[in-house]
Amino acid sequence: MTVTDEARQALDRQQTVEITTTGRRTGHPRRIETWRYRADGRYWLTGSPGSRDWYANLLAEPAFTLHLAGHDLPVRARPVTDPAERERILGEIVPGQSWAREGLTAWLAGSPLVEILL
DSSP: OOOOHHHHHHHHHOSEEEEEEEOTTTOOEEEEEEEEEEETTEEEEEOSSSOOHHHHHHHHOOEEEEEETTEEEEEEEEEOOOHHHHHHHHHHHGGGOTTOTTHHHHHHHHOOEEEEEO
């Protein structure tokens, strides 16, 4: 599937998004609201340090649906585990967030990070 210009514009505008993952144990769809980030010219999902069910679900099944205003996009997650890449991407995302009180070191150690592959 190709992403239309309209869908890409919606993705650029919309930081709060919903995603539907496949439950790793149940196989049932799981829909949550989260934030989309832009760094290094690409789109990412991350969260404050800690375990996240959505991340565990994406590790088990990387295909998911990204819900935007007027668009439901089938996409894939690419988990980022390489320390240098995590530092580069989170180093671009975290300092711009006033609520990221834990600081970059904590995010590097304990935050999920996936690239959204369109």
